[in-house]
Amino acid sequence: MESIKNRKARQLSILVLIFVAIVVVSLYSISVGSINISIPDILSILSGKAVADDTFGPIIMNIRLPRTLATIMGGACLALSGLLLQIFFKNPIVEPYILGVSSGATLFVGLVLLGGFSFGLKSLPPMGLFGGAFLGAMLVMVVVVFASQKVKNITTLLIIGMMAGFICNAFTSILTAFADKEQLHGFVMWSMGSFSGFSWPQVQFLYGIGCPMIILAFVLSKPLNAMLFGENYAISMGLSMKKFRVVVILIASVLTATITAFAGPISFVGLAVPHMVRITMGTSDNRILIPGVILAGALMTGVCDLCARMILSPIELPLGVITALIGAPIVVYLLVHKTKGNEL
Amino acid sequence: MKPVIFTENLNVGYDKKVVVEQVNICANRGELICLLGPNGSGKSTILRTLTGLQPPVTGRVEINGMDIATIKKAELAKKMAIVLTEQVSLGLLTVFEIATMGRYPHTNFLGKLSKEDESIVEEALDLVDAGNLRNRYYFELSDGEKQKVMIARALVQEPELIVLDEPTSHLDVRHKVEVVSILRKLCLEKGITVVLSLHDIDIAIKGCQKILLIEKGKVKAQGTPEEIIKTGTIQNLYSIEGANYNELLGCLEFCSPVVPEVFITGGNGTGTGVYRAVSRAGFGMCCGVLHSNDIDLHVARALNCDIIEEDSFSRISEKHYQAATAKMAKMHYVIDTGFPVGKTNQHNLDLIIEAIKMGKTVFSLSEQSELSNRFGEWSEKIRCCKNPAEILQSIPNKTEIRC
Missing domain, CATH: 3.40.50.300 (P-loop containing nucleotide triphosphate hydrolases)
Incomplete structure (x- = not known):
């Protein structure tokens, strides 16, 4: 049995290690691609100095850097959202999309891509896509938040979210049935997720929503810890359940909705990362898990995005494929090898 | 306040x-x-x-x-x-x-x-x-x-x-x-x-x-x-069905069969273990003569035994002695639990001797050396056992009796 001091030291060093890994992966991710750019060149460009080849600057600043930054924040948000929901529903296989948020987004993206709706943004196809996805995700979220105030049982809420998802999926299926092949391909690729093509305004928007939500989640770490004991204990310790419910669902849904709107549904990060962090950190204490999950989510998504670009380059694989291929075996390995006490 | x-x-x-x-x-x-x-x-x-x-x-x-x-x-x-x-x-x-x-x-x-x-x-x-x-x-x-x-x-x-x-x-x-x-x-x-x-x-x-x-x-x-x-x-x-709860002792006893087949003495707690063992083996029993203040009586009652009861601290009366003899006459087996003998329960020893006279199979849990002190010449007809399990081995089990 390790002492508390050792355990804390180990947890801290894991956090630092993940952070360093994120920096390394990000730099590598910026450096490789159709044109390889050396790390010193990247550092000079980032610090504003001129380099020999003046095409490098725009490639990094307009394409690769926004994408990398979006990947980091996207992964962090998804993983955090997964952690919040797993604790809230006291269920280890809950993930950010369980509440139907992504299905709502998918339906509305389907309306844009397949049905030709533009939501009043005719001239801006990328923003139209985003607008549709965001609107769809938010609509489902509003339904769920509203339901969360009405129903007493948390499991019922979970089921309402899932059913909302099913209904959206059904309508999406109707759309696909009538869609033509070309459009369908685009839609299917979108629905597997990708961080490609992020622009600076999108990155700003992502960080503008992500950062406050992350801070809010930190503030919630104490009630989240109480929630580990179950609803009854949490109330008996003085937690106001009504407020807590709305805030948790709001944070999780807004984060998921934003990511889904920009990058499509990216499976598995929200499910796998909380488990990985819990087991490697050896704690259920959310004051440690929240930073851990944010960093690990960013790292995992960064690595997966890199793989998606590299493996069959120049063809880019959908991100969801990689996250599932990498995430699932890791979760199974961790659960099998550390069998006890890993419920939540 | x-x-x-x-x-x-x-x-x-x-x-x-x-x-x-x-x-x-x-x-x-x-x-x-x-x-x-x-x-x-x-x-x-x-x-x-x-x-x-x-x-x-x-x-x-x-x-x-x-x-x-x-x-x-x-x-x-x-x-x-x-x-x-x-x-x-x-x-x-x-x-x-x-x-x-x-x-x-x-x-x-x-x-x-x-x-x-x-x-x-x-x-x-x-x-x-x-x-x-x-x-x-x-x-x-x-x-x-x-x-x-x-x-x-x-x-x-x-x-x-x-x-x-x-x-x-x-x-x-x-x-x-x-x-x-x-x-x-x-x-x-x-x-x-x-x-x-x-x-x-x-x-x-x-x-x-x-x-x-x-x-x-x-x-x-x-x-x-x-x-x-x-x-x-x-x-x-x-x-609760099929068991009795004794509030005084705070213990739960499973009911023994209603029809008594074994007569068992007792006193000063020597009976408790025997009663439970015999009951577990599936035999009903008749217990006596027990004083009202004896723990054996409370256990026997919780076990649903047929009991001949005597007032606390009194000598066993002729009436109860006769009642016990009459009940004993209907049984196949009699067990002496090796109870300590004092002025008030002397009669229980006579009961055992009476059983031998009736030709019953009599077991005793007393020490072998004690037997002659307790029963004199009758001790030779008594089978001395170390524990209730040994007695139960000598009694054909329930199904055999029935057949």
């Missing part, structure tokens, strides 16, 4: 449906109050209402004279803590971290602990004798240890009142006793009021100051254990 927790004409239940009606509880500082009743009698519903987890159907719950519905949850948490039966999955939290959560209502929004907070946690862990577990993960603990840790967590809230739902279920005897001892210590030394539900009869009778008997949606009786536990109370409360 106002009672710590007080209810009057409280009806508890779900929505409009009343589960238990007319609950009147008044607990003062440092009292240990127990709700005793079978599973499904509504104990948990009462406790959920007392803790404010569900609203009463009618009536109200007062904590220190204030209606619980008007107290803010965060304030209530400083007055009352709970320990529930539900399993919690706290896998990767350490015992210390779990106990620390009890500071929830006292710490700031990040849950930062002051030196004082930490010493309160340490003290609570020591009080429940779990200080040595402080760095262990929750999943590594046994059920008993888990329960102690949850009590420590409740204590850390520094409440005036702790409400526990079935704190001793699925614990072994040692931990049952330990948990109740801890709760009593809290009442007596810290002046904390404890309300708990139990289905352990013994522990309720012996460990609690007040008992409320809950049965079929009603509070059947309430008061001190001595006031409410009378012969038959527990039997009726739990509708």
